[in-house]
Amino acid sequence: MAQHGTAAAANQEEIKRLKKDKASLSMQRALALLETETITDRMNAMQATLCEKRRHNQKSSFWEDKINSVEARTANQEIPGQSISKRSGQKLNTRIPGGLARKRAQAAEQKIDN
Numbered sequence: 001m002a003q004h005g006t007a008a009a010a011n012q013e014e015i016k017r018l019k020k021d022k023a024s025l026s027m028q029r030a031l032a033l034l035e036t037e038t039i040t041d042r043m044n045a046m047q048a049t050l051c052e053k054r055r056h057n058q059k060s061s062f063w064e065d066k067i068n069s070v071e072a073r074t075a076n077q078e079i080p081g082q083s084i085s086k087r088s089g090q091k092l093n094t095r096i097p098g099g100l101a102r103k104r105a106q107a108a109e110q111k112i113d114n
Contacts, residue, residue, distance in 0.1 A: 074106045
């Protein structure tokens, strides 16, 4: 009967150990789920950011192509040797960035020519 008591005590200890292991594994599982959710949230945020950047780049590229097309058409329509600065003796406003300055100058030249 002493063996029976010893075996029962050993079984009780094994049950306690298994319950602790179960609790520990449950905690690890919960932490893993939280980490997975966090990683998923980050990935979704990164994906949204990349999509937004892609849309921005596509729009920028579209408008750059439009500007280049208009600049090319306008350059083909210019009369060589005639410009506002030569006719009026004034310098063009060069503070306006690149293509925009050319477009405005060309529009002004066309108004003068007409």
